[in-house]
Amino acid sequence: MEGMPFPGSDDGTLRLWEIATGREIKIFRGHTDTVSSVAFSPDGRYALSGSTDKTLKLWEIASGKEIRTLSGHTMWIYSVAFSIDINPPPLVEDPDRFYRSGEK
Numbered sequence: 793m794e795g796m797p798f799p800g801s802d803d804g805t806l807r808l809w810e811i812a813t814g815r816e817i818k819i820f821r822g823h824t825d826t827v828s829s830v831a832f833s834p835d836g837r838y839a840l841s842g843s844t845d846k847t848l849k850l851w852e853i854a855s856g857k858e859i860r861t862l863s864g865h866t867m868w869i870y871s872v873a874f875s876i877d878i879n880p881p882p883l884v885e886d887p888d889r890f891y892r893s894g895e896k
Contacts, residue, residue, distance in 0.1 A: 804825055804843070806820040806841055819856075822861070823847065826843060827841050827842070828842055828870055830872070834875075834876050837852065838853060846867065848863075
């Protein structure tokens with residue numbers, strides 16, 4: 793997804809932008825609070841977002857469709873990342889430790 797930043801925002805949305813033109817390409821809606829972190833999958837097809845609403849959301853970038861919501865966290869999600877090896881699940885950071893999603 794080179795040339796396309798995907799920042800989160802205080803309004804619970806993610807916005808995909810084309811750097812060359814400054815044009816907003818797509819808005820992803822679903823979080824109910826600040827989106828604090830966004831990561832692209834290694835193949836560029838998906839994005840993972842973490843929020844202060846204590847959820848993670850997996851998005852299909854091409855369609856803008858929310859694929860899955862991972863909930864049950866007791867603290868805000870500050871940071872998310874994908875592994876280059878797609879077999880392990882994405883990493884999640886809470887204030888206390890890093891862990892693999894589903895490990896907790």
